[in-house]
Each structure stands twice: as C-alpha cells, then as structure tokens.
Amino acid sequence: MGVNGKVRVYFKELTLSTKTQYELIDITYEVEKAVRDSGISNGLCIIHAPHATAAIIANENEAGLIQDIIRSIKELYPRNAGWKHDIIDDNAAAHLGSAMIGSTRIFPVKDGRLVRGTWQNIFLVEMDGPRPYRRVVIEVIGE
Amino acid sequence: MGVNGKVRVYFKELTLSTKTQYELIDITYEVEKAVRDSGISNGLCIIHAPHATAAIIANENEAGLIQDIIRSIKELYPRNAGWKHDIIDDNAAAHLGSAMIGSTRIFPVKDGRLVRGTWQNIFLVEMDGPRPYRRVVIEVIGE
Amino acid sequence: MGVNGKVRVYFKELTLSTKTQYELIDITYEVEKAVRDSGISNGLCIIHAPHATAAIIANENEAGLIQDIIRSIKELYPRNAGWKHDIIDDNAAAHLGSAMIGSTRIFPVKDGRLVRGTWQNIFLVEMDGPRPYRRVVIEVIGE
Numbered sequence: 113m114g115v116n117g118k119v120r121v122y123f124k125e126l127t128l129s130t131k132t133q134y135e136l137i138d139i140t141y142e143v144e145k146a147v148r149d150s151g152i153s154n155g156l157c158i159i160h161a162p163h164a165t166a167a168i169i170a171n172e173n174e175a176g177l178i179q180d181i182i183r184s185i186k187e188l189y190p191r192n193a194g195w196k197h198d199i200i201d202d203n204a205a206a207h208l209g210s211a212m213i214g215s216t217r218i219f220p221v222k223d224g225r226l227v228r229g230t231w232q233n234i235f236l237v238e239m240d241g242p243r244p245y246r247r248v249v250i251e252v253i254g255e
Numbered sequence: 256m257g258v259n260g261k262v263r264v265y266f267k268e269l270t271l272s273t274k275t276q277y278e279l280i281d282i283t284y285e286v287e288k289a290v291r292d293s294g295i296s297n298g299l300c301i302i303h304a305p306h307a308t309a310a311i312i313a314n315e316n317e318a319g320l321i322q323d324i325i326r327s328i329k330e331l332y333p334r335n336a337g338w339k340h341d342i343i344d345d346n347a348a349a350h351l352g353s354a355m356i357g358s359t360r361i362f363p364v365k366d367g368r369l370v371r372g373t374w375q376n377i378f379l380v381e382m383d384g385p386r387p388y389r390r391v392v393i394e395v396i397g398e
Numbered sequence: 399m400g401v402n403g404k405v406r407v408y409f410k411e412l413t414l415s416t417k418t419q420y421e422l423i424d425i426t427y428e429v430e431k432a433v434r435d436s437g438i439s440n441g442l443c444i445i446h447a448p449h450a451t452a453a454i455i456a457n458e459n460e461a462g463l464i465q466d467i468i469r470s471i472k473e474l475y476p477r478n479a480g481w482k483h484d485i486i487d488d489n490a491a492a493h494l495g496s497a498m499i500g501s502t503r504i505f506p507v508k509d510g511r512l513v514r515g516t517w518q519n520i521f522l523v524e525m526d527g528p529r530p531y532r533r534v535v536i537e538v539i540g541e
Contacts, residue, residue, distance in 0.1 A: 119262040119405035119541045121440040123508055154264040155396060156301060158442060160506055162515035164457045171307045171354040176339030177347060183338075184351045188331065188474065195469075196462030204463060208470045211457040215518065216504055218359055220303055220394040222266055227392050229305035232358065249513050251506045253441060253540065254396065255262045262405040297407040298539060299444060314450045314497040319482030320490060326481075327494045331474065361502055363446055363537045365409055370535050372448035375501065397539065398405045 117255035122150035126248040130241035134182045138173050139248060140233045146250040147226050155254015157226055160216045162247055165206035165240035167213040172231040185209050185239065206240035213237065221254055260398035265293035269391040273384035277325045281316050282391060283376040289393040290369050298397015300369055303359045305390055308349035308383035310356040315374040328352050328382065349383035356380065364397055403541035408436035412534040416527035420468045424459050425534060426519045432536040433512050441540010443512055446502045448533055451492035451526035453499040458517040471495050471525065492526035499523065507540055 124146040128137055139159070147157055159168050171177065186205075189212070195204030217234065220227040228234075236248055267289040271280055282302070290300055302311050314320065329348075332355070338347030360377065363370040371377075379391055410432040414423055425445070433443055445454050457463065472491075475498070481490030503520065506513040514520075522534055 117261060118403060119441075121540055123440075123506070154266075155262075156299070156394070156442070158504060158506060160504075160513065162513060162518060164515055164517035169354040170358060171350055172340075174340055174343060176342060177350055180338040180340050180347050180351060181354055184332065184355070188355075189470065195466040197458075197460055197466050199462060200460060204466050207457055207463055208466060211455040211467055212470070212474075212499055213355055214357065214500065214503065215456060215515075217357065218301060218303075218361060218504060220266070220301060220392050222392075222394075227303065227305060229307055229358075231307035232305060249506050249508075251442070251508075254264060260404060297409075298405075299442070299537070312497040313501060314493055315483075317483055317486060319485060320493055323481040323483050323490050323494060324497055327475065327498070331498075356498055357500065360500065361444060361446075361504060363409070363444060363535050365535075365537075370446065370448060372450055372501075374450035375448060397407060 120152050122252040124250045128236060128246045129244045130238040130246055133241050135238040135241055136178050136235040138233050138235055143234050143250055144226055147221055147252055150252035152221060152252045152254040153224050155221045156218055157221050158218045158251045159234055160249045161236055164210050165203055166246060167210050167215050167237040168217045169237055170217050170232040170234050173233040203240045209239045221252060263295050265395040267393045271379060271389045272387045273381040273389055276384050278381040278384055279321050279378040281376050281378055286377050286393055287369055290364055290395055293395035295364060295395045295397045296367050298364045299361055300364050301361045301394045302377055303392045304379055307353050308346055309389060310353050310358050310380040311360045312380055313360050313375040313377050316376040346383045352382045364395060406438050408538040410536045414522060414532045415530045416524040416532055419527050421524040421527055422464050422521040424519050424521055429520050429536055430512055433507055433538055436538035438507060438538045438540045439510050441507045442504055443507050444504045444537045445520055446535045447522055450496050451489055452532060453496050453501050453523040454503045455523055456503050456518040456520050459519040489526045495525045507538060
C-alpha cells in the first residue's frame with residue numbers, strides 16, 4: 113500500500129497527577145482519542161513524557177501484572193543503593209528507570225487507527241511520585 | 256540537506272511462526288525490502304510487533320550473541336519468580352521483557368536506504384513461544 | 399492543533415570520539431541546533447546511533463547521575479560473565495546494553511523546538527570505547 117498527500121501534524125497534551133511513588137496510569141483511551149481527533153489516516157503516533165523520572169511503556173492492563181512491572185522496575189533500578197545522584201536528590205533510581213526504559217513509545221497509525229496489539233495498553237510509568245503535574249505529549253503525524 | 260515533497264506512507268506486514276519459548280528471528284532482509292518497495296527516499300522506518308510478550312531489537316546476528324541475548328533476557332526478567340500475573344497466565348516474564356525492552360524500533364531512511372550500522376540486524380524477540388502467528392508491522396513514512 | 403503542508407526531511411550527522419570504555423557524551427546542543435537548522439516547525443526528531451555497542455538515552459546531565467547510569471549498565475549487562483560472544487570478541491556486554499537500551503531516541507518537534515523535559519538531556523552512551531569514530535544520525539521530519 114502506498115498513500116500520498118500533504119503532511120499533517122496534530123498535538124495533544126495530557127496533564128496527570130500521580131498518587132504514589134510508583135504507579136502506572138493507563139492512557140490508552142486518550143491516545144486513541146487523539147488519533148481519532150487528528151483526522152490523520154496513515155502515519156505515526158508518538159507518546160512522549162517530557163520527564164527524567166517517568167517512562168512510557170505498552171503492555172497488558174492486568175492488576176497483577178501492573179504490580180509485577182513495578183516490582184521488576186524496583187529490582188532492576190533499586191532505591192538506596194548508594195547511587196551518587198542520591199547525594200543531591202533522593203531519586204537516582206527513578207532517573208535510571210526513565211533513561212533505560214525510555215520516556216517515549218511510538219506506534220503506526222493505519223486507516224485512522226492506532227496499530228497496537230490487543231494487550232498493548234499504553235501507560236505512563238511514575239517512578240518518583242506523587243507528583244501533581246506529569247505531562248504526556250501525544251503527537252500524530254501523517255496524511 | 257533538506258528535501259521537500261508530498262508525504263508518503265507504506266505498510267508491510269510480516270507473519271512469523273516461532274518454534275521455541277525464547278527465539279530471535281532476523282527480519283533485516285524483509286525490513287530492507289519494504290524500504291525499497293516503498294519507493295520512499297527520505298523518512299523513517301518503524302518496525303513494530305503488536306504483541307505484549309515479544310519485542311523488537313537491533314544487534315549483531317552472531318550465533319553466540321543470540322544465545323547471550325536470550326540468557327540476559329531470562330536473567331533480567333526471570334520466569335517463575337512469584338509474579339502475580341502468573342496466577343492468571345504463566346508468562347509474566349515475557350510481558351516484563353516486552354514492556355521494558357519495547358516492541359518497536361525505528362530507523363532513519365536516507366537516499367532510499369535504511370540507515371543502520373553494519374552490525375545492526377533487526378530481530379523479532381519471541382519470549383513466550385512457540386506461537387504460530389506473530390505479526391510484525393513495518394511502516395515507511397517520508398517523501 | 400492541526401497543521402498541513404509539504405513534508406520536509408533534514409539530516410545531520412555527528413562524528414564523536416570516545417576516550418574510555420564507558421562514557422556518556424551530551425549531544426543536546428547539537429540536536430537542538432539541528433532542529434533549528436532544519437527550519438521544520440512541527441514534526442519529529444530521531445537521534446540514532448548506527449552502532450551495536452552504543453546506545454542513545456535521555457536524562458539529566460548531573461555528574462553523579464552519569465556515574466550511576468554507567469554503574470547500572472555495568473551491573474545489568476556485566477562484562478566477563480561467560481557470554482558466548484566473548485569467545486569471538488570481548489564485548490558481549492556492550493552488545494547486550496545496546497540491544498536492550500536501544501540505539502535510538504525520538505522526540506516531538508513543536509513550533510520549531512524539540513519537546514523535551516528540563517532534565518532530559520540527550521546522550522550517546524559508549525559501552526565499548528575508546529573509539530575514534532562514533533556516528534550519530536540526527537533526522538528531523540515534518541513541515
């Protein structure tokens with residue numbers, strides 16, 4: 113398939129407040145709404161958290177798994193492990209998780225819909241909450 | 256360099272069957288063929304697995320290293336480690352690997368070619384096989 | 399917001415030399431300069447290292463944290479751990495870090511500026527240096 117046309121770019125910004133130190137917030141509905149609202153048929157959707165202590169991931173929204181993801185992050189990027197950044201601020205572990213996991217995920221958009229698996233919900237991953245003001249920038253680009 | 260033109264979007268979908276629980280399948284040839292078939296000169300290529308228990312990575316296709324990658328994934332995201340999701344399904348480890356490693360990789364396309372290093376082959380990473388039907392969506396966008 | 403126009407693509411390539419085995423090099427200035435030089439108002443910026451033993455990450459440029467990131471990479475992807483690739487070359491750990499962390503990061507571009515958090519500097523992560531010739535491809539696509 114090949115399509116052709118003027119490029120279009122659409123932005124939507126979410127503001128989220130988090131309640132605890134580690135938390136996953138499902139933003140799939142908002143991402144899919146942004147894709148629809150963009151009117152873009154074919155292109156890409158980027159979901160970006162402009163933060164150094166949060167991340168974006170895609171996976172299943174199952175209550176047990178969400179706890180597992182948080183446990184895994186805490187084990188891979190442990191708090192109070194003698195990190196040098198903790199001398200300045202006590203959140204080195206959150207920085208490490210954000211740097212390694214990444215603060216961005218990207219999906220194809222085809223025929224006006226986000227191309228994602230049935231079990232690929234999209235989450236903001238808070239690793240240094242609670243925070244009153246976490247931003248997620250959703251961008252759709254295409255034709 | 257700056258170029259200018261109508262945006263074009265090209266999609267190609269692969270269907271792969273996996274033979275074992277953990278497996279890397281090299282899809283570099285198919286990705287590069289999609290870039291050529293797209294006729295797009297300059298833009299991006301996104302390789303996306305719409306699955307929550309698989310991932311996409313780029314690295315060297317060397318038999319020993321492929322075993323090392325699988326070993327590393329198993330050590331970072333161990334099976335049977337008391338994950339809560341395993342009460343529902345026995346594949347929490349695969350979900351964790353997919354969420355953290357990511358199910359998407361993206362490369363520049365320049366002068367009609369994928370911009371990748373000599374040792375950057377592209378792989379589907381199966382972490383919950385065998386599966387008869389794994390999808391990879393390849394999208395090329397640009398001009 | 400929705401905008402409309404011809405697609406434009408801009409490329410800039412950096413060549414960096416690294417001095418030690420593990421090293422982070424801050425390339426934020428060069429990435430932001432590429433976005434300005436592109437003249438593109440709205441779109442995406444992809445930062446890609448075409449290497450299998452390096453990575454790209456985004457996080458805070460704080461001296462202690464940079465040491466923490468290197469320590470975390472070394473702990474998650476340890477050297478001399480009996481990797482099979484080390485029989486051929488002694489850098490399996492660097493390959494693993496590159497494959498898992500990823501050699502690409504991507505950011506929105508809005509109103510002519512890179513959309514990034516205050517603490518999201520962009521780094522090339524060397525894991526198999528010193529090397530005289532590391533490349534980073536910066537691409538801006540949009541309108």
